Amino acid sequence: MTNEPNQPKQHDAVLGGQSPPPVQGAILGGIEGVKQRLASPLVKARIVAVNEALNYADAGLDLVIRALQDESAQVQHCAYQLLRDRIEPQVKQALREYKPWDLVERLLEKSKIYYRFTRFANRKVKEFDPQTGITQTAGAAYVLKDKHFDALLQDPKASKIEALLFAWGGAFHNDLIAAKDRLKSLKAVFSGPYGCDYQISWLNHHNISPILEAYPQLEILQVRCGGGLDCNPLRHDNLKALIVESGGLSSETITQICDLKLPALNHLELWLGTPNYGGDSSVGDLMPILYNGLFPRLAYLGLCNSEYSDEIAEAVADSTEIEFLKVLDLSMGTLGDKGAEALLNCPAVNRLDILNLSENFLSDEMIERLNQLDVQLIANKQKSIEQDYRNYRYCSITE
Template structure:
């Protein structure tokens, strides 16, 4: 599975593509997505031009959410550096910004494993009122030393997340964080995270207000499930999301054996490798369980292989 469609909603608002000819028409009712696209490229426009047009609009200070789509050379780290620099230079104009999505890019624009990112720590420092940061792609991604008083949602989408980035997350000071979502991916695309890297997230002491924990798109979903079943985090969160990964009956059984599981409001397991029998058992739990998109292991050279949903 690849990411084939753009975000339809972000920051609690419907997403609309920004038209540089008409500018910001509805600062409060929509989230604008800035994306280069074929038509703009044919007109000789660069992403820098497009972003400058957006930032020079007199209503830009009123917008609360912004989606950055495909920029020039999205598969090269240099392109995103200019995007970040422009946002930093305009931080005094973007006074209302609370939600930022950096990299709403589909597979036909750039595979997720190709998307070049950068050190985003200056963004967090320059936008102290930011409540949501969503980033797609992890090549050259760094969060730095995070200390942010207002961030409530952090989402890192990747086909292979680096252990160094996860370690930056576990070292972060985010007293208001409620929603944490990490797409861990596979080592075939740079994901070198191990269970030891995510275990600090399961202690329940890092982020006191955390209610949603998503350790998604993981090649070692069974290990994560076993660790969560024995971890204090179940006493804190309302939602555990292990979707898009390689979860099998082995990991699911560990969750079933945990008598605290019913304290959750939701267990999201969609895209999984569970048997019909295990799905029936999970369906009897006294909470919402998402079991959509059941997969079958792929037999190759005498071995049964399972794959996380998003990697390329």
């Protein structure tokens, strides 16, 4: 009798009807049952199918490779864990191409907010010069100074621009929305004080929802502001990264962000700040992000620049979301050894790719223990109460 891997095995149940198989049930119909379960709207059913697929030789292996592109980060993570140690050439190629998160620029010293960017949205940053116009579109991000926006829009290549940095902040808001028919290729936007002598608290921001509505193809939105940021509930199918740099992010703003429907989001980074500048949030405001699966493709979670970093670390370590992250970023905050201990005691932390705990209040002994984890640890530039005029822990960016 021939061994046909694509056919039901002796004890497989026979698939019948169109109803999806129960999550905990036996695999129905051999590999066809696995395929049906992978098409289920239930994430748990797809995870079960991925785990069973390798029972069906090369055909099952192909299904696991395809699961790396599933809309759910949980399913992707399951497939990645099954494939990471395999040696087949097609698996190695798939893992090389698998990039659930690739904004490596966000791992640089972010507290240097007065510095000019060299890269934004994985593109080389160039200052727009009205005299020379647009010289490059693919792979370039143009910095716009006040009064240069009109000149850029008049350039024949404006429709091919992919990324813009508005160096004067919120004042660009209405102009950008009005230009939506000219900037048809725009995928990344930064707005906020940039490359000048300023305090982050000086600038309030507008509602970001009209920008998202005007640019349905937008993939990255990075906002730098003191306060005033808000958003209305909406669905945006293409936004991959939302970064809010603030010295004081309000509880209300966090709630509004949690109400956004962003199925493609894989990078969420919030600078929480201090109550002295409007940062009145608490760890309870973050619970929907940590437990409710709001953003199914999330791979990078940054809860940075916080005065309650120990509480955040304890909540993250106990959360369901930590199981599916590639990068956890708690930098620029007030994390001490107590919060770090919670991370050490969380098995899922050891399955991260990167753990960024830079610019906190960790002891040398704790950093040595954290270095035993099987992750890339970033723990440079620890702050010290003893070496600072302040006699308390503080977040890095406030005013």
